[in-house]
Amino acid sequence: MEGATQQLLQHSNFKHLxxxxxxxxxxxxxxxxxxxxxxxxxxxxxxxxxxVLEREQSADPGITQAIDVLAGFMELAQQPDGRIRNRCDVDGAWQGEASTDDHWGRALWCWGSMVRLDPRSERVREAYDQFAKSVALRSTHMRSMVFAGLGAVEFLQAFPANTHARALLDDALRSIPANLVSAQAWPEERLTYANAAIAELLIAGGDFFGQREPVRRGLSMLTWLLALQTRDGHLSLIPATGWVVGDALPAFDQQPIEVAALADACASAYSVTGDGSWLDAIRLGAEWFDGANDLSVRMYDPSTGAGFDGLTSTGPNLNCGAESTLAYLSVMQQAHRERALK
Structure with missing residues (x-):
């Protein structure tokens, strides 16, 4: 991808990616x-x-070449029965068994986004076929179903009558159990990772079906989650080890993926409600990376667009892995949209 890399360097925030x-x-x-x-x-x-690259909606040939490489990886990961292998070594040997764990849900989210966003008919057809191969499967894990459901929401923006995608979205919504207690507007006893995605699915999925109750519930959950993770006017995230009622906050290590999930969910909340307060919440996400956090430290490298791997009790973890870098870029995309809308 050397040629693609050189072409994308003009987009400085993609340099590290x-x-x-x-x-x-x-x-x-x-x-x-x-x-x-x-x-x-x-x-x-x-x-x-x-x-993230599809969301750029860029005609830059470097971006389209990068998307094609990633699409090829996703095609190799998919098995004939629709299950997905997750890990591949540097020599191209796949590791572990294919399954319907989180990566299956994220694969469907990826293909749904390609179907909705990619301007090239050939890429849309390939993503459509890959989505179709995995859409009939289900997972026993709620977050896997949530990620898959968000993929169905994306897919249905392009093909709203598709019965298989509608069935997946319906099952994904049903996979979210009732809230445990009235004092905690959440369906789990312990918050873990990518928590806001659960609320986002209720908001976006309920809106697609025209169902008020899932939307109301999702907005209530997101409001509670945002309040829980806001302190002195800035985001103060739950730690990577999770959180239950009674645990002290602030706590560490804090993970960028939580900011990205919050920003995406708040963007969906704004799209459905038109309430500008959700745009303010997206701004909090961007500011967290820029130092409005519990330690007042920057969580990215502005010269390369690299996101730091976590906020520890002593400062940033300066490793810049893919998850954290993509979280940073995703939040910036939502923040740019927020500024445009305001």
């Missing part, structure tokens, strides 16, 4: 800003990268 890419995919981990090639690639990050 492209340094993680080769002709096969996106390297998962870094030591500081250097890819750890020995750790290989995973569908989770390749799918996230494809979504």
């Amino acid at each position: 492209l340094s993680l890419c080769d002709e096969r995919g996106v390297f998962e981990h870094c030591e500081f800003d250097q890819p750890r090639r020995e750790h290989g690639y995973c569908v989770d990050d390749v799918a996230r990268a494809a979504i």
Whole structure:
């Protein structure tokens, strides 16, 4: 991808992301800003990268070439029965069993985004076929279903009558259990990771079906989650180890993926309600990366667009892996949209 890399360097915020890419995919981990090639690639990050690049809606040939490389990785990950393998080493050997875990859901989210956003009919057809191959499967894990449901929402923007995507979205909404207690507007006893995606699915999925109750519930959950993670006017995230009622906050390590999930959910909330307060919440996400956080430290490298891997009790974890970099870029995309809307 050397040619693609050179073309994308003009987009300075993609510089680090492209340094993680080769002709096969996106390297998962870094030591500081250097890819750890020995750790290989995973569908989770390749799918996230494809979504971020598709959201750019750029005609830059470097971006389209990068998307094509990522799409090729996703095609190789998919098995004939629709299950997905997650990990691949630097030599192209796939590791582990295919499944319907989180990476299956993220794969569907990726293909749904390609179907909705890619301007090239050939790429849309290929993504459509890959989505169709996996759409009939289901997962026993709620977050896997949530990610898949968000993919169905994307797909249905282009093909709203597709019965298989509608069935997946319906099942994804049903996979979210009732809230546990009235004092905690949340369906889990313990908050873990990408929490706001659960609320986002209720908001976006309920809106697609014209169902008021899921939308109301999702907005209530997102309001509660945002209040829980806001302190002194800035985001103060729950730690990577999770959180239950009674745990002290602030706590560490804080993960950029939580900011990205919040920003995406708030963007969906604004799209559905038109309430400008959700745009203010997106701004809090961008400001978290720029130092409006519990330690008042910047969480990205402005010269390369690299996101730091976490906010620890002593400062940023300066490793710049794919997940954190993509979280930063995703939040910036939502923040740019927020500024345009205001």
